[in-house]
Every structure is written in C-alpha cells, then in structure tokens.
Amino acid sequence: MTALDFLRLDLPALLAAILACGTCGLLGSFLVLRRDSLLGDALSHAVLPGIIAGFALTGARAGLPMLLGALAAALLAVVAISLVRRVARLESGAATGAVFTSFFALGLMLMEATGARSVDLDLDCVLFGQLESVVWLEAQGFGSLLDPTALAALPRQLFLLAAVATVLAGLVALLWRPLHLLCFDPDYAAAIGLPARGLELALNLMVAAAAVAAFEAVGSILVVAMLVCPAAAIRLLTDSYRAQVLGGAALGAALGALGYALAGPLPAAFGQAFSLNAAGVIGTLGGLAVAGAMLLRQLRIAPPKPAVISG
Amino acid sequence: MLGYNTLVVLAGCALLGLACGTVGAFALLRGRALMADAVGHAALPGVVLAAMLVASLGGNPRALPPLLAGAVIAGVLGVLSVQALTRGGRIREDAAIAIVLSSFYALGVALLSHVQTIPQAAQAGLGKFILGQAAAMRAEDALWAGGIAAFSVLLCLILFQRLRAACFDPDHARVMGLSVARTDLALLGLIVIVAVAGLQAVGLVLVVALLILPAATARLLTHRLPVLLLVSASLGALAGALGAAASAFESEWPTGAAVVLAGAIFFTLALLLAPERGLLPEALRRIHRRIAATESHFLRAAWEAQEAAGAGPGTAGDRWTPIAALAAARGWSEAYAARLALWLGLRGLVARAEGEIHLTPRGAAAARRAVRAHRAVELHLLGLGATDIAGADRLADLVEHGLPAEMATRLLAEPSALPQSPHALGPGAFSSQADTLGDSENATRQNFIVRPLRGREADGH
Incomplete structure (x- = not known):
C-alpha cells in the first residue's frame, strides 16, 4: 500500500468514519441518559422518506435538501410518535416501533416509486453503509492536502459530515448546562423556566441531523449502533456527566477509526487480502465495547460509589 | 394467472x-x-x-x-x-x-x-x-x-x-x-x-x-x-x-x-x-359536547328570563323574551345569540319572532332539564360549603352538562320538583335551598337585581 493509496482511498473514509461515529457518540449519551435510546433507532429509520423526498423534489444528490427533508421527516416522526402514544395508548417503545417502521417502509416504497433507488441512492448504502465509496481520487500526494482545488474535490459526504459535526459540537457546548439538567432532572429544569420541550425537540433534531449525515457513511442501522453503544459502554464506567458526554464522543470516534482500520487496511498492511464491510466491523466493535465495559465493571473491585452525578 | x-x-x-x-x-x-x-x-x-x-x-x-x-x-x-x-x-x-x-x-x-x-x-x-x-x-x-x-x-x-x-x-x-x-x-x-x-x-x-x-x-x-x-x-x-x-x-x-x-x-x-378512541370521532364528540353545552346555556337563560318575568313554577311561561336580553345575561354578543336562536329554532326548541324568542314545549322540557342540572350542582356545591354563590354558578356552568338526569335527581332533596335558584337567597340561608319554586317569584326577581355576576338587571320586560 502506497502513501498515495492511503490518501486517495483510506484517508477520506477514515475521516468520514471518525466524524460520523464521533458525532453519533456525542449525542448518544443524551439518548442513553434520557432513557430514550430507541429514539435513535426510530430517527435513523424515519429520516429515509425525507431523504428520498429531498432527492425527488430537487432531483439532485445535494446535501442541503437531503438534510432538510430528513429533519422534516424526523420532526414528523416525533410528532407522530407522541400522537400514537396518546391516542392508541401504547407504551412509548411500541409507539416508536409502529411509527418508525411505517416511515421506513414508506421510504422504501418512495425509493421504488421515484426511481431514486437505481439512479441516486443505493439501497445497500441505506442498509449496510458505504464507507468504501468515500474516496478522493484527485489527491496527487501529501501536497494535495494544502492545495485548495484538490481539497474542493473531497467527497461531498465529508463536507456534510464535517459541517454537521461542527454545528452539533457547538450546540452541545452551548447547551451544556441545560442539557445536563434535562437529562437528570427535567422537572427541575422546567421549574426554573428552561424551555424543556423546546430543548427536547432540539435534541431530537440534532440526533436526526447526526443520523442523516452519518447515514450514507455507516448506514441507517449502524447509526443506531454508534448512537447507543459508545454511550452505553461509558455509562457503565462513569457517573460524571462530562466524562459521559465527552467519553462517548471519543469512544465513538476511536471505534470508527479502529473499525475502519480492521476492516481492510490493517490486514492489507500485513499482507492479508482480507476485507470486510467497514460499517459492519465498526458496529460489531460497538457491541464488543459494551460487552467489554460490562466485564470491566464486574471485575472492578471498587467501593460502591454514591450514585451522584456531578458536572 | x-x-x-x-x-x-x-x-x-x-x-x-x-x-x-x-x-x-x-x-x-x-x-x-x-x-x-x-x-x-x-x-x-x-x-x-x-x-x-x-x-x-x-x-x-x-x-x-x-x-x-x-x-x-x-x-x-x-x-x-x-x-x-x-x-x-x-x-x-x-x-x-x-x-x-x-x-x-x-x-x-x-x-x-x-x-x-x-x-x-x-x-x-x-x-x-x-x-x-x-x-x-x-x-x-x-x-x-x-x-x-x-x-x-x-x-x-x-x-x-x-x-x-x-x-x-x-x-x-x-x-x-x-x-x-x-x-x-x-x-x-x-x-x-x-x-x-x-x-x-x-x-x-x-x-x-x-x-x-x-x-x-x-x-x-x-x-x-x-x-x-x-x-x-x-x-x-x-x-x-x-x-x-x-x-x-x-x-x-x-x-x-x-x-x-x-x-x-x-x-x-x-x-x-x-x-371510541379515534381522533375524528373524538373531535366530533368534543364539538357535539360544546354545541350541546351552548344550547343548554341558551335554553336555561330563556327559562330563567321567564321565571324572572313572573311565569309560574314548572311552566315555560308564555312571554316572549328579547334575544338581546339573553345575550346580555350570558355575556354573548347579540349576533351570536341570534345565530343560536336561529339554530335552536331549526331544531324546534324555540319559536322566533322579531328579535324575540319563546320556548316551544320541547324546548321548555329541555330547558327545564338544564335548569334542574344547573341548580342541582349549584345547591350541591353550596351544601358542601365548597364555594360561594357566584362561584357555585360558575362551577355549575362547567360541570352540569355531563350530569345525567338521574344524577341530578339524586343531588336534589325533592326529586320531582324544580328548586328555585339559590342566587337570591343570600349567605346564611343555605338550609332552605331545596325549596320549590312555589313562593319564589319575588326571590327570583330579586336575584336578578342582587346578583352581581352577569348584570341581569337588563332582563325582564
């Protein structure tokens, strides 16, 4: 493997994996802390019809209409879930399951109906993720990293991922204290006048944005893995809010990098012609991380700590 | 195939x-x-x-x-x-x-x-x-x-x-x-x-x-x-x-x-x-309830206007009541009251003529039921000492519509008679609430003067 191959094939995919998994890991902590993990499952499926509609309306595989369509679909899904919960008096899990599967089925049908499947959006990329297709063929060497024209030809998924990651990280930093309160004491948060429902909505939209940005890279179901697994693993190991949120992001990013490396480049570097779907390996590692954290928690002979969460 | x-x-x-x-x-x-x-x-x-x-x-x-x-x-x-x-x-x-x-x-x-x-x-x-x-x-x-x-x-x-x-x-x-x-x-x-x-x-x-x-x-x-x-x-x-x-x-x-x-x-x-649970039937039920409540408010206002004008107990009376008076009694705009009168006229509950209405026999029966329910709740609340008279009136306005006839009967001390309105009796006289309307013409008339809540002074002819 040459340096040029690395630049052209592996670097963009590696960056995409790190950005997607880091962003999902960052937001996942809030889902796990709020006992709302299934929302990640729901939103990562429910954005599909929005994405397809974004394609169909603009006829282009551009990032922004896709993102907006996905956010609209996510919003609709959240509203639909609460409506179904109220009217059909279902517990939240069942209501979530009823809504997101319907949305996903609608998305699959729209895909057929609009012809988006054959032309624009590969079904495999929804189901499996296509990290391997994130390539930077314009790279001529390490000098290209400083060359604006070559940089402009970086895959567009990377730009979308980077933009979404930056915005979401900024929002989390901005809403650090309110989100903390929302996770641990929503009633108190509401009592001191925080717009709790607005915050919840913002959180849902942030998850949806992360889901749709990561969608193409790791696929819809592996978005769930990256939302929940790093956060749950960290949840088993710490009681600190800061460690939880930042640790989730770091573990997500690390799993993304490690998973991508294990899926192909690393075996190839040792002369093994062995390649797996990178998103699959990353998700598997996510499950292993939770299992490892579980073991670690059981092995750790520590005095029982008071379950007080400090910022 | x-x-x-x-x-x-x-x-x-x-x-x-x-x-x-x-x-x-x-x-x-x-x-x-x-x-x-x-x-x-x-x-x-x-x-x-x-x-x-x-x-x-x-x-x-x-x-x-x-x-x-x-x-x-x-x-x-x-x-x-x-x-x-x-x-x-x-x-x-x-x-x-x-x-x-x-x-x-x-x-x-x-x-x-x-x-x-x-x-x-x-x-x-x-x-x-x-x-x-x-x-x-x-x-x-x-x-x-x-x-x-x-x-x-x-x-x-x-x-x-x-x-x-x-x-x-x-x-x-x-x-x-x-x-x-x-x-x-x-x-x-x-x-x-x-x-x-x-x-x-x-x-x-x-x-x-x-x-x-x-x-x-x-x-x-x-x-x-x-x-x-x-x-x-x-x-x-x-x-x-x-x-x-x-x-x-x-x-x-x-x-x-x-x-x-x-x-x-x-x-x-x-x-x-x-x-039972669907959104559309639920919305329809809500609309229906709201219409029924407004209807019974209108009918009760008409009945009470008759009482105030001196009609005998248990009868609808035979006087015509100006719609404007009802509107004033309920705090409605006259146009709204006129629309309600039109609607109730179509349903055969009131007769209309030149800006005045008159309860038909069916309307009188419905009005009597509404008045009974209202007063049953009012008297019950007052009997509990839960609220003052004006409050009882307001609360009864809210809850009377769901009250089945037999429940109203159970709340009233004398099941068959229509009690007089408590409004005129004043504080300290709650023990005689369940009196029938027989001798209450003066009291009722007085009620419409004393009562501060909705300015029914304009009522009557």
Whole structure:
C-alpha cells in the first residue's frame, strides 16, 4: 500500500468514519441518559422518506435538501410518535416501533416509486453503509492536502459530515448546562423556566441531523449502533456527566477509526487480502465495547460509589 | 394467472401475518413488542453463518431449514444478550435492545461482506432476508414459513389462559400458581419463532412492524381480548397477503415494505376513525359536547328570563323574551345569540319572532332539564360549603352538562320538583335551598337585581 493509496482511498473514509461515529457518540449519551435510546433507532429509520423526498423534489444528490427533508421527516416522526402514544395508548417503545417502521417502509416504497433507488441512492448504502465509496481520487500526494482545488474535490459526504459535526459540537457546548439538567432532572429544569420541550425537540433534531449525515457513511442501522453503544459502554464506567458526554464522543470516534482500520487496511498492511464491510466491523466493535465495559465493571473491585452525578 | 407457486406463497404470507398478529397482540400487551426488533436484526449473523457452514459442508446454501435454524439460534442469543445487559440495572431495556439489534446486525453485515468475497456463491439470496422478497419464495419455503406460523398460533391457543393471566394480572397469575417468568419465556420463544418465520417474506428490518401494527390497530378497536386477538390476527393475515400479492405482481417492490405499509394504513385508519378512541370521532364528540353545552346555556337563560318575568313554577311561561336580553345575561354578543336562536329554532326548541324568542314545549322540557342540572350542582356545591354563590354558578356552568338526569335527581332533596335558584337567597340561608319554586317569584326577581355576576338587571320586560 502506497502513501498515495492511503490518501486517495483510506484517508477520506477514515475521516468520514471518525466524524460520523464521533458525532453519533456525542449525542448518544443524551439518548442513553434520557432513557430514550430507541429514539435513535426510530430517527435513523424515519429520516429515509425525507431523504428520498429531498432527492425527488430537487432531483439532485445535494446535501442541503437531503438534510432538510430528513429533519422534516424526523420532526414528523416525533410528532407522530407522541400522537400514537396518546391516542392508541401504547407504551412509548411500541409507539416508536409502529411509527418508525411505517416511515421506513414508506421510504422504501418512495425509493421504488421515484426511481431514486437505481439512479441516486443505493439501497445497500441505506442498509449496510458505504464507507468504501468515500474516496478522493484527485489527491496527487501529501501536497494535495494544502492545495485548495484538490481539497474542493473531497467527497461531498465529508463536507456534510464535517459541517454537521461542527454545528452539533457547538450546540452541545452551548447547551451544556441545560442539557445536563434535562437529562437528570427535567422537572427541575422546567421549574426554573428552561424551555424543556423546546430543548427536547432540539435534541431530537440534532440526533436526526447526526443520523442523516452519518447515514450514507455507516448506514441507517449502524447509526443506531454508534448512537447507543459508545454511550452505553461509558455509562457503565462513569457517573460524571462530562466524562459521559465527552467519553462517548471519543469512544465513538476511536471505534470508527479502529473499525475502519480492521476492516481492510490493517490486514492489507500485513499482507492479508482480507476485507470486510467497514460499517459492519465498526458496529460489531460497538457491541464488543459494551460487552467489554460490562466485564470491566464486574471485575472492578471498587467501593460502591454514591450514585451522584456531578458536572 | 395465479400459479400454484404464487398461491402457496400468498397463503404462506397470510398465515405468517396471522401468526404475527396473534403473537404480537400478547407481546404488545405484555410490553415485549420491540423484542421482535432485536430478534429480527440479531438473526442476520445466524443466517449468514448457517449459509457459510452449509456451503462449506457441500450442501445447498439456499435450503431454508438450516438458515432458519441459524436465525433461531442467533435470535435466542440476542434475547439472552438483552436480558444479560439489563441485569445490572444500569442499562435500560430500550438501550439494551438498541445495542443488541445494531451490533448483531453489524456483525451480520460484516460476515455478509466476507461471504461475498469467497467464491462459493453462498451469499446467493441472503439479501432477501433483510427486506423480504416474497416473489423469490418457492412453494417449499412458503410451506416452511406457514408451518412454523401455524405451530406458533397453535401454541398461543394452548397457552391462552397463561398468556392472558400474565398480560392482565401477573400478580393474580402468581397467586394461582402460574409462573409468570415461565410464561414470559414462552412468549419470548413465540416472538423468536414468528420473527424468524417472517424473515424471508417481510425481512428482518421490518418484521417487528408485523407484530406491532395489527395488534395496535386491534387495541384501538376493542377492549376484549378474544376480539382483539381475532382482529389482530385477521389484520395481520390481510396485510401479509396484500404485501405478498403486491410483491408477486411488482417483483421489484420490497415485500416487507408493502406488508408494513398495508399494516400502517390499517393502523392510521383506526387511529383516525376508531369509534371510541379515534381522533375524528373524538373531535366530533368534543364539538357535539360544546354545541350541546351552548344550547343548554341558551335554553336555561330563556327559562330563567321567564321565571324572572313572573311565569309560574314548572311552566315555560308564555312571554316572549328579547334575544338581546339573553345575550346580555350570558355575556354573548347579540349576533351570536341570534345565530343560536336561529339554530335552536331549526331544531324546534324555540319559536322566533322579531328579535324575540319563546320556548316551544320541547324546548321548555329541555330547558327545564338544564335548569334542574344547573341548580342541582349549584345547591350541591353550596351544601358542601365548597364555594360561594357566584362561584357555585360558575362551577355549575362547567360541570352540569355531563350530569345525567338521574344524577341530578339524586343531588336534589325533592326529586320531582324544580328548586328555585339559590342566587337570591343570600349567605346564611343555605338550609332552605331545596325549596320549590312555589313562593319564589319575588326571590327570583330579586336575584336578578342582587346578583352581581352577569348584570341581569337588563332582563325582564
């Protein structure tokens, strides 16, 4: 493997994996802390019809209409879930399951109906993720990293991922204290006048944005893995809010990098012609991380700590 | 047009939907419906590993039984993993389900990509397990799926009493010596079986919907368990058959999506139209209640105006009342009161002439009922000492409309007579509230002068 191959094939995919998994890991902590993990499952499926509609309306595989369509679909899904919960008096899990599967089925049908499947959006990329297709063929060497024209030809998924990651990280930093309160004491948060429902909505939209940005890279179901697994693993190991949120992001990013490396480049570097779907390996590692954290928690002979969460 | 193969596949899918609807009803009632999501996704690595194993042994990797066996083993492992993860109490069930379904599925995806690189063609047809492809089912596959489905329905019927006890009254079940834990285990087993049976037709991503949607639809329509099971099973069967038919005619359509959309349409219709819980009937009921309340306010105002004008007890009186006076009494705009008068005129409850109204006999009867209900609530509240007179009037305005006639009778000391309004009696005289209207003309007249709330001074002629 040459340096040029690395630049052209592996670097963009590696960056995409790190950005997607880091962003999902960052937001996942809030889902796990709020006992709302299934929302990640729901939103990562429910954005599909929005994405397809974004394609169909603009006829282009551009990032922004896709993102907006996905956010609209996510919003609709959240509203639909609460409506179904109220009217059909279902517990939240069942209501979530009823809504997101319907949305996903609608998305699959729209895909057929609009012809988006054959032309624009590969079904495999929804189901499996296509990290391997994130390539930077314009790279001529390490000098290209400083060359604006070559940089402009970086895959567009990377730009979308980077933009979404930056915005979401900024929002989390901005809403650090309110989100903390929302996770641990929503009633108190509401009592001191925080717009709790607005915050919840913002959180849902942030998850949806992360889901749709990561969608193409790791696929819809592996978005769930990256939302929940790093956060749950960290949840088993710490009681600190800061460690939880930042640790989730770091573990997500690390799993993304490690998973991508294990899926192909690393075996190839040792002369093994062995390649797996990178998103699959990353998700598997996510499950292993939770299992490892579980073991670690059981092995750790520590005095029982008071379950007080400090910022 | 319909060949043997298509017919068998249709029947198989219908049977499958029936089984999913039946098991799903219990799963939903017991709060386990999403376990099917975990099982479905967890089955993928099992299917892929089974195909690899069969292919490496030289067998036919497309044969269904080994694949289903692999799916069952992986599905059970998934269920066990969920239980292991939640044992510490630190990870909630929702997170555990999300972790298991996503990481097992990820393993399946990784294995699938590996299988595709080895040249045994073991991956042939494995993709159909993800989104379902009834069109690719052979009669043999459909027979397997149908057989498993029929088996699980049978099991549900055998375990009916235990499942019902576990769903509705686990404590009672325990007292009766039925082990709820064992029933739960059986339910989880049933979920695994139907989810796996549904893989080929519906696909692992959406198989959970076939358990949730028919059952949730049925719950909107009925409260009774046998009816619920019947409705859920038939809707499941219908959705399965429709989806399979769509896939047979339009083979590019993912069957799973078609099945789930059919189920989602049923559910949406029920959500909108279910007689008791649906959104539309609920809205209609609310509108109807609001109209009825306004009507009775109008009629009562008309009745009280008659009383104030000196009509005898228990009669509607025969005086005409200006609509403007009623509007002033209720605080309505005159135009609004005039519209109400028009509406009540159309309903035959009032007669109208030149800006004045007159209660018809039917209107008088309805007005009397409204007045009785209002005064019954007022007097009851005052008797409790719960509020002052003005407050009693306001509160009664809010609650009187739901009051059945017999309840009003029970609240009143003298059931058949119409009590006089308490407004004129003043504080300290609550003990004589239940007097009949006989000698109260003066009191009532006085009431309309004394009463501060709505300025009924303008009332009367």
